[in-house]
Amino acid sequence: MKTLTALLLLSLAVHADDLIEHAKAHPDGKAAFSFDASAWSDAEATRHLPIGVFDSGIGGLTVLEALLTLDAFHNDTLQPGADGVPDFAQERFIYFGDQANMPYGNYSAVQRTDYLQELIVKDAIFLLGRRAYPSEGTEPQFTKPPVKAIVIACNTATAYGLEDIRKAVAAWKIPVIVVGVVEAGARGVLASKPTGGIGILATAGTCASKVYPRTIAGTLGIAGQSVPVIAQQGSATLAGAIEGDAAFPDSISAYAMKEARALAEAYRAEKPTAPLQTIVLGCTHYPLAKQEIDTAFTALRQEAAFRDHIAEHRTFVNPAEATARELFRELAKSKLRLKPGETCVLEQGLFYLSVPRVEEVGIQLSGDGSLDKDYKYSRSPGNLDFEDTKNVPLTPALIPENSAKLVKERLPAVWRSLGR
Ligand code: DGL
Secondary structure, three states, rough: OOOHHHHHHHHOOOOHHHHHHHHHHHHHOHHHHHHHOOOOOOOOHHHHHOOEEEEEEOOOOOOOOOHHHHHOOOOOOEEEOOOOOOOOOOOOOOOOOOOOOOOHHOHHHHHOHHHHHHHHHHHHHEEEEEOOOOOOOOOOOOOOOOOOEEEOOOHHHHHHHHHHHHHHHHHOOOOOOEEEEEHHHHHHHHHHOOOOOOEEEEEEEHHHOOHHHHHHHHHHOOOOOOOOOOOEEEEEEHHHHHHOOOOOOOOOOHHHHHHHHHHHHHHHHOOOOOEEEEEEEEEOOEEEEEHHHHHHHHHOOOOHHHHEEEEEEEEOOHHHHHHHHHHHHHHOOOOOOOOOOOOOOOOOOEOOOEEOOOOOOOOOOOOOOOOOOOHHOOOOOOOOOOOEEEEEOOOOOHOHHHHHHHHHHHHHHHHHHHOO
């Protein structure tokens, strides 16, 4: 499966060579975008490291919720089946949301996927390293533990960066597992036994990459199943609205309706013989708005134009759970899973977000203190001594009010581990 996906993604893979060489040239991890290369030299100590999870913002917390709550295996025997104990109970997670540089899904529309690809490898380097900025102060500190696994909890980042990160990890010769949400999402579609058509809701960038239709078709094909009509709809607004970004002032329901209608139209245009039945929430943020999205499809079904093209009961595929299962299997396979009775070097999980590094000369900000939109989307890769954002501990003030409300209501395990 990995080989197949590698082939499918090959057309997207731009080489992360500059960052690979930069990190090799700074093996003590003190420079920006580098990490302490000696962190994994003791195999026993590696097992006790935490697991890194990253997204472009807070949407990836939906994946963290799945990681914190998954109970699909017996923890002692590793056999499938729930045993009443969360599968990652002993593990600890470091979450990073690259909020200052999001939405990732909008870089492809302005032909800046090269910069996006650099951002994605930088995210991985941050998780691998010890270097992070404090909430107050301008100098980095080196107390953050490195990680033994990286979960790319962002669909757009998986589409544009999974192969680059795997390539970098191999070039650095470090024993770190890399798991992305798209392969897992495709397996989630297979497991849902789709009987009608499939619709993908994702960012504009993820849809432009066509990674979901290709990976789902490949996954169903390998399993000997016929491939139904697959339609996709890329949104430039819904993730931002869910994140509480002031640039998207309408209600989440209004944006959800716009995208559901566009997906239903794209599906109908394929002249399908079966109704749209499986909907892939191919963006981290969308599980937070699942109710609004489902309500939108129910309303659309009342319209004569869509009645025959939308199933009465839709199946939603959230790639997060499949991602959690895959991580469990990969950790067990690599013998990196903590054994019963063992503990992680971190007592509690850690959370980081990126913010503009206002002290950097030449950066441009908008009125609310975020990176100016034109500035953000016109940057080029290759300036590896220039830090216009910095990664700091996530504090309540950094989560927009709407997002905090959604996390509290819909991601209770994450909310608890945020210490709220
Ligand atoms: N996290 C992104 C994803 O899953 C959505 C938000 C963004 O565009 O940055 O595709």
